[in-house]
Amino acid sequence: MSRPDPFRWISIVPVNLWLWLWVLVPTLMVLVVSFATRDPAELIAWEFTLDNYARLADPLYLQVFLHSLWLAALTAALCLLLGFPFAWWLARLRPGPRALALFLVVIPFWTNSLIRTYAIKLILSKEGLINTLLRSIGIIDAPLDLLYSPFAVVFGLVYILFPFMVLPLYSNLEKLDHSLLEAARDLGAGRWQVLRQIVIPLTMPGIVAGTLIVFLPATCMFYISDLLGGAKNLLLGNVVRNQFLSSMDWPFGSAISITLILLMGLMLLAYFQASKRINRAGGIHDTTL
Amino acid sequence: MTQHFNQPRRFSLPFNVTRLAKWLLVGTVFLYLYVPIVVLVVNGFNAHKYGTQWRGFTLKWFEKLWQNDNLMDAAAHSLIVAMSAASLATVLGALGAIALYRYDFRGKRFMGGLVFVEMMTPDIVLAIAFLLIFMALGISLGFWSLLLAHTSFCLPFTLITVYSRLNNFDHAVLDAARDLGASEWTAMRKILIPMSAPALMAGWLLSFTLSLDDVIVSSFVSGPGYEILPIRVFSLIKVGVSPEVNVLATLMLVLSLTLVLLSQWLLKRK
Numbered sequence: 001m002s003r004p005d006p007f008r009w010i011s012i013v014p015v016n017l018w019l020w021l022w023v024l025v026p027t028l029m030v031l032v033v034s035f036a037t038r039d040p041a042e043l044i045a046w047e048f049t050l051d052n053y054a055r056l057a058d059p060l061y062l063q064v065f066l067h068s069l070w071l072a073a074l075t076a077a078l079c080l081l082l083g084f085p086f087a088w089w090l091a092r093l094r095p096g097p098r099a100l101a102l103f104l105v106v107i108p109f110w111t112n113s114l115i116r117t118y119a120i121k122l123i124l125s126k127e128g129l130i131n132t133l134l135r136s137i138g139i140i141d142a143p144l145d146l147l148y149s150p151f152a153v154v155f156g157l158v159y160i161l162f163p164f165m166v167l168p169l170y171s172n173l174e175k176l177d178h179s180l181l182e183a184a185r186d187l188g189a190g191r192w193q194v195l196r197q198i199v200i201p202l203t204m205p206g207i208v209a210g211t212l213i214v215f216l217p218a219t220c221m222f223y224i225s226d227l228l229g230g231a232k233n234l235l236l237g238n239v240v241r242n243q244f245l246s247s248m249d250w251p252f253g254s255a256i257s258i259t260l261i262l263l264m265g266l267m268l269l270a271y272f273q274a275s276k277r278i279n280r281a282g283g284i285h286d287t288t289l
Numbered sequence: 290m291t292q293h294f295n296q297p298r299r300f301s302l303p304f305n306v307t308r309l310a311k312w313l314l315v316g317t318v319f320l321y322l323y324v325p326i327v328v329l330v331v332n333g334f335n336a337h338k339y340g341t342q343w344r345g346f347t348l349k350w351f352e353k354l355w356q357n358d359n360l361m362d363a364a365a366h367s368l369i370v371a372m373s374a375a376s377l378a379t380v381l382g383a384l385g386a387i388a389l390y391r392y393d394f395r396g397k398r399f400m401g402g403l404v405f406v407e408m409m410t411p412d413i414v415l416a417i418a419f420l421l422i423f424m425a426l427g428i429s430l431g432f433w434s435l436l437l438a439h440t441s442f443c444l445p446f447t448l449i450t451v452y453s454r455l456n457n458f459d460h461a462v463l464d465a466a467r468d469l470g471a472s473e474w475t476a477m478r479k480i481l482i483p484m485s486a487p488a489l490m491a492g493w494l495l496s497f498t499l500s501l502d503d504v505i506v507s508s509f510v511s512g513p514g515y516e517i518l519p520i521r522v523f524s525l526i527k528v529g530v531s532p533e534v535n536v537l538a539t540l541m542l543v544l545s546l547t548l549v550l551l552s553q554w555l556l557k558r559k
Contacts, residue, residue, distance in 0.1 A: 005473045007387075012394050015385035015448075019403050022441040026418035027410075033421060086318050089311060103553065108322050110545040114504050114519050115538040118526045119325035122332070127339065129328060159321065212409070220413040223504045223523055237413045237505070244417055244509065254421075257414040264409055 027261075034254035043250055052255035061239070068235045071150060071225075072218035075157040076211045079165035082158070083210065087169035091176070102170070109163040114223055120156045121147065121227050148230030156224045161217060165210040172206030204274040212267045219260065236260065326542065333535040354533040360521060364537075367501055367518035370432065374439035375496035379489055381440070382447025387481060389448075390455040408445035412505040415442055420509045430512030438510045439500045446499065447492035454488035455481070487555040494552040498545060 034052055039045035055061060090101055108116065123129045124146040131143040146152055176199065184194050200207070222237035229235075236256060243253030333351075337344035354360060388394070389401060407415070419438040428434050466476045482489075504519045511520055518537075525531045 007473050007477055008392050008394075011384045011388040012392060015381050015388060015444075016396065016400055018381055018441070018444070019385075019400065019407070022419070022422065022437060023407050023415075024403060026422035027414070029421040029425065030414065030418050082314070082318060085311075085314055089315055103549075104319065105322070107546065107549055108326065110498055110549045111326065112502050112519075112538070112541050112545070114502070114522055114526075115329065115534065115541060116325055118522075118534060119329045119538070121526070122328055122530070123325055129324065159325065162318075162322070216409070216411045220411045220505065222413070226523075226527060237411075240413050240417065241508065244420065250417075250421075253417060257417055260411055260414055264411070268409065 030254045030257055033251055034258045036251045036254075038249045038251050040248075043248060049251075052252045053259075055252060056255065056259060064234050064239060065236060067150075067233070068219055068239075071153055071157070071233065071235065072215050074150075074154050075161060075218040076165075076215040078154065078158050079162055079214050080207065080211060083162060083165035083169055084207075087166050087173050087206075090166070090170050091173040105163050105166055113160050116160065117156050117224050117227050120152075120159055124152050124155065124228070147228060148233070150229070150233050152228040153225050153233045153235075156228045157218045157221065160221065160224065161214045164213045164217075168209040168213070169203065169206045172203040176202055202278065205271065205278055208267070208271045208274045212264075212271060215267070216260070216264055219263075326538075329535050329538040330542065332532065333539040335532075335535075338532055339530050350532040350536040354536045357533055359516070360518075360525075360533060360537070363516045363518045363521035366432075366515055370435045370439055370517060371497045371500035373436055374443055374500045375493045377436070377440045378443035378447045378496045379493045382444055382449075382492055383451050383482075383485065383489055385444070385448045386451035386455055386485075387477070389452055391481075404445045404448055407442075408449070412442070412503070416506040416509040419506065423510060430510055431515040434510040434512070435507065435515065435517065438506050439496075439503065442503070442506060443496035443499055446495050447489075450492040450495065451485050451488045454485050458484055490555045491552045494548050494555075498548060501541070 033044055035048055035050070037045040037047040037049050037051070056065065090098060090105075093101060125131070126143040126145070126147075128146075130146060131140075134140045135143065180198055180202075181194055184198055189197070219235055220237035220240075222235055222241050225233050225235045225238055240253045240256050243249045243256070331343075334346050334348070335343055336347040336349070385400070385404070389397065416438075419434070419441070422428075423430065423434050423437075428437070463476055463480060466480055467473075471479070501518070504523055507517055507520055508523075511517055522534055522537065526534055
């Protein structure tokens with residue numbers, strides 16, 4: 001048992017060092033910088049302040065933040081609304097067609113998201129597919145201004161993030177015990193009742209996980225809002241990028257990022273609560289994340 | 290498995306009460322997912338520069354892309370960064386997965402937590418964290434900063450891919466090998482590594498794709514001296530329409546399709 005095991009050392013130390021040096025320490029640096037003061041010459045002056053967090057409440061920024069959170073929430077809601085019935089459909093397909101359908105959902109996810117955002121820009125443009133189609137059917141006379149609107153940003157975000165909602169939902173729905181639904185129906189429950197009282201509670205971990213992995217990136221994917229949203233539809237990601245790469249206010253940018261991490265913490269908490277409740281109730285087990 | 294397909298009564302929820310609603314939904318989803326991709330591919334071969342109408346088949350955009358030195362250089366840089374970062378992340382991820390699977394050590398739970406949190410952290414937060422540490426250590430923005438950053442954000446994915454594969458093994462095989470006198474190293478070489486080979490490949494491919502796909506982190510940690518494809522493409526398409534990008538999209542689509550097929554095939558092989 002006491003054989004020397006050089007592999008133990010090799011497998012534990014390098015990866016831990018890597019994680020500490022390139023993940024833990026840098027994240028702590030973001031936290032520290034978020035309490036520092038901006039310095040025009042040196043970027044950061046080491047004077048403790050809470051101003052960066054106070055500025056989050058500045059009406060100018062608050063408006064941008066709320067708009068960004070609203071766009072992200074709308075994206076998550078639409079992904080869920082479209083993704084839940086879709087994942088239900090997937091989970092109930094026969095194994096052969098199901099593998100094919102899953103494969104088709106995953107392909108876009110493997111395709112470059114920047115280039116796909118550009119495709120959305122082409123489609124929504126004045127001479128793009130949607131306008132051409134609507135005009136040829138005669139629904140509209142003049143092309144619609146679809147681009148550079150909140151609609152375009154949400155359209156692009158849903159497009160890029162949709163697979164991230166479907167996959168966790170699917171993995172929950174697939175494990176759903178259909179005898180439970182049958183029992184409920186036999187006991188006289190209506191369809192809505194089955195959905196509300198059995199299906200949704202049992203798939204809550206998938207719903208929360210999907211919402212989490214859609215909502216958070218949706219607040220940050222600045223290239224989507226840059227390409228589709230114009231100046232009025234900024235995401236938090238745009239604000240952080242501008243603080244770091246143009247206005248050179250690193251402490252403020254860090255404070256926004258820390259706020260994002262706190263938001264992530266809250267959502268993770270919700271996720272663990274949801275899976276704990278399910279596991280206690282002896283339902284499906286958590287393998288989504 | 291197949292049990293609930295043969296049940297006499299099937300439950301349908303209110304949203305697919307009618308077949309029409311179901312197919313409308315499925316059709317919408319697939320159109321939504323695929324029309325943009327088809328538009329890109331078609332425009333890659335469309336003689337019309339702005340792609341608003343079909344003006345005949347052409348390969349001239351391929352030629353233009355080939356002659357665009359900036360884009361070709363950036364593509365080469367991207368491939369180099371993606372391949373190096375994917376390889377490094379796979380090695381580190383495999384080691385980390387073995388550490389979590391095989392050994393008990395202080396800080397094991399913490400390490401697992403760190404990997405999980407890193408995976409969930411929004412890219413933009415990772416991006417500024419990388420930028421801060423590179424500035425603090427005096428690492429200039431270019432190949433090395435990209436390699437370190439990309440390897441770091443791929444690491445959780447390779448680690449988890451390999452770990453879940455290891456977790457599905459029969460632990461008894463390893464114990465048997467050790468009882469028969471195999472050293473830890475031999476067990477590793479003859480059993481763990483071959484058994485996790487499909488996960489290693491799948492993790493590598495996933496990392497390669499994530500690296501090529503990344504705009505957010507790269508915007509922060511790349512420098513003008515070492516431009517990579519997403520950054521170059523981003524500045525091109527921000528300005529306007531560029532047919533070369535359509536062609537590039539077609540090529541990348543073919544590349545990623547090949548990779549997905551490869552990874553699906555590898556993961557299915559038991």
